[in-house]
Amino acid sequence: SIPLGYFGGIGLASARGVLIKGSIVMDALNDVRTVIFDKTGTLTEGVFRVLSVEVVDGFDESELLRLAALAELHSNHPIARTIVKEAQRRRLPLRDEEITFHKVYPGKGVMANWKGKKIIVGTDEFLSENGIEVKESSKNATVVNVALEGKHIGRILLGDALRQEAKNAVSKLRALGVEKLMVLSGDNQRSTEAVAKEAGIPCFKGALLPEEKVKAVEEEMEKAREKEKLLFVGDGINDSPVITRSDVGVAMGGIGSDAAIEVADVVIMGDSLEKVPEAICIARRTRKIIL
Numbered sequence: 114s115i116p117l118g119y120f121g122g123i124g125l126a127s128a129r130g131v132l133i134k135g136s137i138v139m140d141a142l143n144d145v146r147t148v149i150f151d152k153t154g155t156l157t158e159g160v161f162r163v164l165s166v167e168v169v170d171g172f173d174e175s176e177l178l179r180l181a182a183l184a185e186l187h188s189n190h191p192i193a194r195t196i197v198k199e200a201q202r203r204r205l206p207l208r209d210e211e212i213t214f215h216k217v218y219p220g221k222g223v224m225a226n227w228k229g230k231k232i233i234v235g236t237d238e239f240l241s242e243n244g245i246e247v248k249e250s251s252k253n254a255t256v257v258n259v260a261l262e263g264k265h266i267g268r269i270l271l272g273d274a275l276r277q278e279a280k281n282a283v284s285k286l287r288a289l290g291v292e293k294l295m296v297l298s299g300d301n302q303r304s305t306e307a308v309a310k311e312a313g314i315p316c317f318k319g320a321l322l323p324e325e326k327v328k329a330v331e332e333e334m335e336k337a338r339e340k341e342k343l344l345f346v347g348d349g350i351n352d353s354p355v356i357t358r359s360d361v362g363v364a365m366g367g368i369g370s371d372a373a374i375e376v377a378d379v380v381i382m383g384d385s386l387e388k389v390p391e392a393i394c395i396a397r398r399t400r401k402i403i404l
């Protein structure tokens with residue numbers, strides 16, 4: 114039977130906006146020694162700003178942004194929403210009928226058919242995979258390339274601010290004895306590094322596809338000593354598989370998908386990263402009461 118103390122701990126946590134799904138999770142939280150963060154929407158606010166639009170070979174800047182927004186019209190990724198909003202802010206006409214086909218590639222971008230022409234919007238790798246040559250950007254930003262009919266026509270550079278509580282959450286985790294902290298991201302290496310450094314996290318891996326995030330987490334779990342647990346925290350966009358696979362999968366309940374909330378072991382209701390160390394604290398106190 115489950116010791117009564119667990120119910121107290123779970124109740125206390127839920128009053129603090131942390132949903133802990135049962136006593137096994139509570140025990141695992143106690144033994145967390147590795148914490149891995151998703152970047153976009155987790156360490157950062159997930160609210161992008163358009164920093165600049167760069168065009169190749171004199172392509173029209175407004176038309177580039179308009180085509181990207183058309184292709185992204187039905188994608189709910191924060192990047193997509195930002196591009197659509199920026200196009201609307203600039204009063205560029207976005208008529209849905211112009212797009213006859215649209216497909217989302219998680220962790221890569223989108224593809225669309227615009228008046229019989231193929232538009233690809235996404236990462237350097239996504240364009241390369243499709244046989245399109247891209248020169249790497251030297252800017253410290255999230256890069257969204259745009260290709261039309263197999264030709265790179267430019268890129269949109271986006272910025273996303275670190276969550277204001279991120280540094281505090283990191284130092285509280287260290288104080289709780291978390292030895293290893295890491296950032297995983299589908300975003301490029303340069304922007305992943307910048308966010309990791311700003312948050313005070315020395316380890317990071319960028320340019321990962323959703324299934325590569327799972328592999329990275331599995332590798333870290335293999336390295337861990339007996340009984341030591343790994344916690345992964347994500348915002349639920351493109352990271353349900355890795356939340357499922359981690360010893361303790363945490364979903365930020367803010368904008369995250371229902372699927373992630375379903376598979377997560379812990380759900381953070383208030384959308385603050387400081388709830389992660391708080392959950393570990395509550396688990397420690399609960400164990401003291403039980404033992």
Ligand code: ADP
Nearest residue numbers: 152153188190193220221222235298299300351
């Ligand atoms: P993260 O791991 O940082 O949460 P994602 O896995 O959601 O990021 O996406 C990884 C990268 O793939 C993004 O940084 C972006 O470059 C690209 N990407 C993903 N979705 C889109 C989209 N809808 N439009 C353009 N680019 C996208």
Ligand code: MG
Nearest residue numbers: 151153154350
């Ligand atoms: Mg994310």
